[in-house]
Amino acid sequence: MKKILLGTAALAFSASMAMAASHMQTVRMGTEGAYPPYNFINDAGEVDGFERELGDELCKRAELSCEWVTNDWDSIIPNLVSGNYDTIIAGMSITDERDEVIDFTQNYTQPDPSAYLVMTGNEGLDLGSAVIAAQTGTIQASFVAESGATLVEFATPDETIAAVRGGEADAVLADKSFLKPISDEGGDLVMLDQEELIGGGVGLGVRESDGELKAKFDAAIQSMKDDGSLNALIEKWEIGAPF
Numbered sequence: 001m002k003k004i005l006l007g008t009a010a011l012a013f014s015a016s017m018a019m020a021a022s023h024m025q026t027v028r029m030g031t032e033g034a035y036p037p038y039n040f041i042n043d044a045g046e047v048d049g050f051e052r053e054l055g056d057e058l059c060k061r062a063e064l065s066c067e068w069v070t071n072d073w074d075s076i077i078p079n080l081v082s083g084n085y086d087t088i089i090a091g092m093s094i095t096d097e098r099d100e101v102i103d104f105t106q107n108y109t110q111p112d113p114s115a116y117l118v119m120t121g122n123e124g125l126d127l128g129s130a131v132i133a134a135q136t137g138t139i140q141a142s143f144v145a146e147s148g149a150t151l152v153e154f155a156t157p158d159e160t161i162a163a164v165r166g167g168e169a170d171a172v173l174a175d176k177s178f179l180k181p182i183s184d185e186g187g188d189l190v191m192l193d194q195e196e197l198i199g200g201g202v203g204l205g206v207r208e209s210d211g212e213l214k215a216k217f218d219a220a221i222q223s224m225k226d227d228g229s230l231n232a233l234i235e236k237w238e239i240g241a242p243f
Contacts, residue, residue: 107201
């Protein structure tokens, strides 16, 4: 009889857990999937990287059921606003210009230094008169446009690298954490010593009408800062400096 009662209790507990999970709010997490180590598509065809691991943990702490959606960078904000997904978690720096269109959670990274990547042998490049490639709609593209150098924009990070290799640009300006593994390969590309500190760190983007969702993610991010788990992820994926 005791075994039967225990079995019945276990079944009831499992059923209640399943019911609770089924009532969780589902949130669609929008990312690019093309900017390692922040986010990329792994060999299994799944979203991977720092932001996948971070996003899954944030959803767990916020008691949300999350689905991952990929979207091209150049339309990632318009498609959030139009409702194709509920957040942007894609290495997006918090800026005043973007904040006029969408809302941001608190930052989950410190500002990541931007660096220049050039062809080996071109380390003496005069950046002020150079042709510099950057991804469209990024803080790096805005920085180059305001610097007086010649800006050439591309839709994807990989295209900016190809532009330097193909002679369309003298250098790439992008997040150091993205460029460093390419430079460390020791091939035909090398990172310059000069760095630029632009942007206010990276946060989750949400629609301005989704204040409740923003508050849930803010609380989850803060809890990860408080217990040190966010710094552990930052160090694991080598994303700038810890908090």
